[in-house]
Amino acid sequence: xxxxxxxxxxxxxxxxxxxxxxxxxxxxxxxxxxxxxxxxxxxxxxxxxxxxxxxxxxxxxxxxxxxxxxxxxxxxxxxxxxxxxxxxxxxxxxxxxxxxxxxxxxxxxxxxxxxxxxxxxxxxxxxxxxxxxxxxxxxxxxxxxxxxxxxxxxxxxxxxxxxxxxxxxxxxxxxxxxxxxxxxxxxxxxxxxxxxxxxxxxxxxxxxxxxxxxxxxxxxxxxxxxxxxxxxxxxxxxxxxxxxxxxxxxxxxxxxxxxxxxxxxxxxxxxxxxxxxxxxxxxxxxxxxxxxxxxxxxxxxxxxxxxxxxxxxxxxxxxxxxxxxxxxxxxxxxxxxxxxxxxxxxxxxxxxxxxxxxxxxxxxxxxxxxxxxxxxxxxxxxxxxxxxxxxxxxxxxxxxxxxxxxxxxxxxxxxxxxxxxxxxxxxxxxxxxxxxxxxxxxxxxxxxxxxxxxxxxxxxxxxxxxxxxxxxxxxxx
Amino acid sequence: xxxxxxxxxxxxxxxxxxxxxxxxxxxxxxxxxxxxxxxxxxxxxxxxxxxxxxxxxxxxxxxxxxxxxxxxxxxxxxxxxxxxxxxxxxxxxxxxxxxxxxxxxxxxxxxxxxxxxxxxxxxxxxxxxxxxxxxxxxxxxxxxxxxxxxxxxxxxxxxxxxxxxxxxxxxxxxxxxxxxxxxxxxxxxxxxxxxxxxxxxxxxxxxxxxxxxxxxxxxxxxxxxxxxxxxxxxxxxxxxxxxxxxxxxxxxxxxxxxxxxxxxxxxxxxxxxxxxxxxxxxxxxxxxxxxxxxxxxxxxxxxxxxxxxxxxxxxxxxxxxxxxxxxxxxxxxxxxxxxxxxxxxxxxxxxxxxxxxxxxxxxxxxxxxxxxxxxxxxxxxxxxxxxxxx
Numbered sequence: 001x002x003x004x005x006x007x008x009x010x011x012x013x014x015x016x017x018x019x020x021x022x023x024x025x026x027x028x029x030x031x032x033x034x035x036x037x038x039x040x041x042x043x044x045x046x047x048x049x050x051x052x053x054x055x056x057x058x059x060x061x062x063x064x065x066x067x068x069x070x071x072x073x074x075x076x077x078x079x080x081x082x083x084x085x086x087x088x089x090x091x092x093x094x095x096x097x098x099x100x101x102x103x104x105x106x107x108x109x110x111x112x113x114x115x116x117x118x119x120x121x122x123x124x125x126x127x128x129x130x131x132x133x134x135x136x137x138x139x140x141x142x143x144x145x146x147x148x149x150x151x152x153x154x155x156x157x158x159x160x161x162x163x164x165x166x167x168x169x170x171x172x173x174x175x176x177x178x179x180x181x182x183x184x185x186x187x188x189x190x191x192x193x194x195x196x197x198x199x200x201x202x203x204x205x206x207x208x209x210x211x212x213x214x215x216x217x218x219x220x221x222x223x224x225x226x227x228x229x230x231x232x233x234x235x236x237x238x239x240x241x242x243x244x245x246x247x248x249x250x251x252x253x254x255x256x257x258x259x260x261x262x263x264x265x266x267x268x269x270x271x272x273x274x275x276x277x278x279x280x281x282x283x284x285x286x287x288x289x290x291x292x293x294x295x296x297x298x299x300x301x302x303x304x305x306x307x308x309x310x311x312x313x314x315x316x317x318x319x320x321x322x323x324x325x326x327x328x329x330x331x332x333x334x335x336x337x338x339x340x341x342x343x344x345x346x347x348x349x350x351x352x353x354x355x356x357x358x359x360x361x362x363x364x365x366x367x368x369x370x371x372x373x374x375x376x377x378x379x380x381x382x383x384x385x386x387x388x389x390x391x392x393x394x395x396x397x398x399x400x401x402x403x404x405x406x407x408x409x410x411x412x413x414x415x416x417x418x419x420x421x422x423x424x425x426x427x428x429x430x431x432x433x434x435x436x437x438x439x440x441x442x443x444x445x446x447x448x449x450x451x452x453x454x455x456x457x458x459x460x461x462x463x464x465x466x467x468x469x470x471x472x473x474x475x476x477x
Numbered sequence: 478x479x480x481x482x483x484x485x486x487x488x489x490x491x492x493x494x495x496x497x498x499x500x501x502x503x504x505x506x507x508x509x510x511x512x513x514x515x516x517x518x519x520x521x522x523x524x525x526x527x528x529x530x531x532x533x534x535x536x537x538x539x540x541x542x543x544x545x546x547x548x549x550x551x552x553x554x555x556x557x558x559x560x561x562x563x564x565x566x567x568x569x570x571x572x573x574x575x576x577x578x579x580x581x582x583x584x585x586x587x588x589x590x591x592x593x594x595x596x597x598x599x600x601x602x603x604x605x606x607x608x609x610x611x612x613x614x615x616x617x618x619x620x621x622x623x624x625x626x627x628x629x630x631x632x633x634x635x636x637x638x639x640x641x642x643x644x645x646x647x648x649x650x651x652x653x654x655x656x657x658x659x660x661x662x663x664x665x666x667x668x669x670x671x672x673x674x675x676x677x678x679x680x681x682x683x684x685x686x687x688x689x690x691x692x693x694x695x696x697x698x699x700x701x702x703x704x705x706x707x708x709x710x711x712x713x714x715x716x717x718x719x720x721x722x723x724x725x726x727x728x729x730x731x732x733x734x735x736x737x738x739x740x741x742x743x744x745x746x747x748x749x750x751x752x753x754x755x756x757x758x759x760x761x762x763x764x765x766x767x768x769x770x771x772x773x774x775x776x777x778x779x780x781x782x783x784x785x786x787x788x789x790x791x792x793x794x795x796x797x798x799x800x801x802x803x804x805x806x807x808x809x810x811x812x813x814x815x816x817x818x819x820x821x822x823x824x825x826x827x828x829x830x831x832x833x834x835x836x837x838x839x840x841x842x843x844x845x846x847x848x849x850x851x852x853x854x855x856x857x858x859x860x861x862x863x864x865x866x867x
Contacts (some may be wrong), residue, residue, distance in 0.1 A: 029537055030595060040773045043540050048765040050536075069776035112535045114595035238597050285540075 009037050011211045013082050020084040021103055022225045023232075028046050030107035030462035032232040032284075037083060041065070042076035046085060046100060050108060055089045055099035074447045078110055078468055135279075136238040138266055142278035145263025147330055149209075153181055153190050154333045168261045180214040192365025199333060199370040201377050213255075222251045230255055234265065234277055242274040312378040315387060318404040320353045325380065336369050337361050353407065356371040358414040368415035376402050424452055427466040444472050489544045496543035497692035497770040498644050500637040501530065503559070504629040505550045505613065509700040513733050513756065521732065521756040521854045529760040530698065531606060535599045536768055547640050548606055549633045550613055554621045556632035559609040560602055594863055628701040630739075631712035638719055641693040648691040692771050694748070695720065699736055710738065710790035717742045728767050732756045744785045751780055795823055 012033070015023075034046060043157060048064075049056055065073040077098075080086035085104050089333050091097045097209070100108075172188075175181045175289065181196040188347040190198075197208060210231055217227045226279075230252050237243060245253065256275060259265050267275040314335075324335055327347050338361035341351040379402040432438035438459040443449040445463045454461035463469055483575040510523045536670075595603075720727055726748035729739045735752055743750040753762055766780055790795050791812035802811040803828050807823040818827045 028596070035539055035542060040770070041776055044769045044773045044777065047536050047540075047768050051761055051764060064778055066774055066778055072776050108539075111596060111601070112532050112539065114599070236596055416654075 002149075008207045008211060011214075012037065017084055019225055020268040023229055024084075024101075024103035024107050026229045026232065027107045027111035028236045029229045029232040030104050031111040033083065033085075034108060036284075038079060038085075039072070039076050041069075041072050042080050045076060045080065045098075046108070049098065049100050050105060051101075055091055055097035057091055058088075058098055061098055068091040071447050071449070074444075075449055078260055078448045081468070082215055115181060134456070138240065138276055138278045141266050142263040142280050145261065146202070146205075146280065147328075149175070149262060150205075151330050152188070153194050154198055154330060169180075170258050171261045174209070174212055174216060174453055176209075177216050195337065195364045195366050196359075196370060199337070199366060199374045201373065202280070203283065206262075206264065206284065210264075210282075210284075213258065218253075222254065226251055227255050229260055231284070234281040235261070239277060239282045242276050244274055246273070312380050312383075314375055314378045315380045315383055316353070316375060316403055316407055318406055320407060320410075322351050322353055324349045331378075337364070337366060353411070355414055358411055359418070362415055362418055368411045372403065372408055379403065424462075424464065426464045427464060428460060428462050429466075429469065430458070430460040435459065440476065441469050443472055445469050495690055495692055496541050496648075497537075497694065498545045498547065498641060499534075499537045499770075500547040500549065500641060500693065500695045502551055502630070502633045502637055502697045502700055503527075503530065504630070504697070504699045505610065506627050506701050507552045507614070507617065507622060508553065509733070513700050517753055519757045520586075521759060526732070526756075526759055527607070528611065529763065531603050532760060533763040533768065534606075535596075536764060538598055538602070540768075540770070545643075545644065546602060547637065548602075549636050549640075551628045551630050551633035552613060552617065553628060554617075556629040556636050557609070557613055558636065560605045562605060562609060569796055612757065619729040626679065627708070628699075629709075629798065630697070630699070630701075631709040631716060634695070634697075634713065634716035634720075637695050637714060638723075638725075640697075641723075641725060645691045645693060652702075693723075694726045694728065694771065696730065696767055697739060697742070698730045698732065699739055700732045701736075708790075710795060711792070713738050713742075717745055720746045726771065730759075730762065730767060732759070735786070737788055738790075740782070740785050741787060744782070749780055749815070750782050750785075751823045761834060 023033075034043065038046065049061075062073065077086065081088075084101055086098050087101045089097050089099055099105075152172070153175065162168055172181075175194075176183060179191055180194070180197050181188050181190050183189075197205060200208070214224050214227050214231070217224050226249070245256070248256065256265055256267070257270055259281075260267055260270075260275075262280070263278055264280045265275050265277050301475075313331075315323045315325075322335070324331065325348055326332065327421065332344075332349055335349065335351065336352065338357055339351040340354050340357045341349055343350045358368070358371070362368070383402055429441065435456075438456075438461075442451065442454055442461045445461060446454075448468055450463040450465045450469070452462045452464060505523075512522045513521055534548070537546055538544050550557045550559050568608075712819070717727065720742070725746060727739075727742045728748040729736070729743045729747045729750045731739065731750070731752040733756070739809060740750055742748070749766055751762060751766055755761065769777055788799055789810050790796065791798050791801055792809045793811050793813070793815065796812050798810070798812045803809070803813055804811070804820040804823065804825065804827060806825045806827075808822060809820060809822040811821070814829050814832060815821050815827075818829050819825070820827055
């Protein structure tokens, strides 16, 4: 897929090492990356090594992990290596050792202890105009702006929805540049990527947009590193507080104005002296359990009045009938992407998920997983409740699914009907001299999770990333 | 084709791991800290220790957006909250509960401009903890100090447990398991018991590690000597067993000496017990051994202890005993036979038989069976323990 990487991790990984060096100068960036991008075990490694003066011998670190968790250990180490957080060095007596790389270690220590006046975590505004902007109104603003963006994209799918007029030119250009929409004969048409985009959860969408923004920042003469670290700074701010704009650079101010169009930050006017981060910004580096926070609740919910955490509106029965308690044109058109709608009432739409409707969606580029996760995110509380009571009765250890399993399976099967061949870009290792020489790197590739295919008879294997396997082979020689 | 991307492989599930709640019980007995500073080979002043602990708390908060901390001081005469604390403006609700918010009043506007280089949640924790410690020390009078050199560990443990229980329920209500609250709200009084039962089952399942829920653990940083805590044996053990039942590990970081009951606490709850040989390296110990949460611990080789001191304290004089007397009805432990043979706990009259009498010499039988001369319970049937031949 030629589209922009959907996950922030993929994007970060593709950056060159020098960019990391610049990024890690900011404590807020180091903290955000530490918190969001690393698996649990990697966090333990970093924290254990953070306050050590000397590099720790690799053997010592490796025996710290239980032998049955080798896979987790290697994947943690590989992620740390790819993000340039952990580096391989040697101790004084030439033993292979690990240490936390320097700008990252210094910044993370600074984030934890707070050493110098770097203003890396924003400056709280001292003027107390608390009455003007409450958390509720920030949520409302973020919801309105973000729904406007989504509405702009979906609005052209022929359902006759009024397009939101207050979108700025920059937003539209960004959506075009990211191939989420295309302009044909002065009409906006959503692309396959766009369809996939609108069905994702809000957090993923925001990251997607932000990465598009960072990529396009170079084109309009801004330093992408500066923009990226500003985004990480935003994510560490606190909701409901206003922050000073005086300390920001001109590029950061420009970014701020652009992000305000998406509802990620709020400023009463471009000339105002302070800005407010909205929930879209402050949950950037949080986990996805924050999905059940008011913003996605209001974003997906019917009117915006439902502030209950985790409120949804979709009910699916085992007979594939779907009831959605919503009157939002955006949500209705999203549901219509993969459902055959039957009736529409003032606050309710009903329809049926059929083989044709799913196939139609998949032909547009939507995947079964996207549909399922959309349905699960927006499931009605009644469905969750029903499910929790059922799952407590049989303790099988399988995570309870909110949706009826038969529907989920069938949607997957309908997708598989089309997917018979799967293409993966990667690297083939072949021509090993002996079986032993073949086996070790093959097992290593499997452990770090890059192995896709192998053939013991032909002594070949296929991986998605070759750097670490190559390094492994070099180390053996 | 993102499905076969390698990054998928690293994400174990679609949902991110549940946050964890770390409750630190800090022993703030001034006697013990003074002793540690004077006698120890490598002195660790309280202020340095507190600074190290604050960095450790920040590190825990940094691990996950939704992670929470709580700090309880186990002082010489009382247990007190250091974080979170009740804001002075908060009014008790009808039950008499005071809402404890993380956003105290001390971090007002006045210092907002000064410390801008710190992540705000970190700053709030630090300011509250330091100011509360100062307040606690100011309120400690001479008489409080003279009375005892022990620490209110049992009270602190109970405070920590109730906070964990409260946060677990609140978290379950907010995330998915919101059904229990709705049942108890909508249903009559008769349904409330069932909802309590389900809630208990969900909390126990939540700490299981497999099911997702708020992961709670307790870290006790202890400096007081072992003998001090013997008089709180019963409440302390009750707290420990509650933790064991709720699957909350109790980690113990002992800065000086060894504590009998804390060893048992970490052993019973599968926590970590470490007695620091070099207290000045406190931060590194904390970061390496105590920071990993339950999920990470599954993958790590943990510092273990084989020689756990399983001695108990007697119920009559609070002495730590190796061998004692146990009431056959209520299992209370005594260091010496109670007066008149009446159990001090349940009041049952215990027949001591001819305890203390010299063992009568009994001629050996052919099969060389030993006969126990001083059986404790005379009314009891002779215990048919098969004694192996010599």
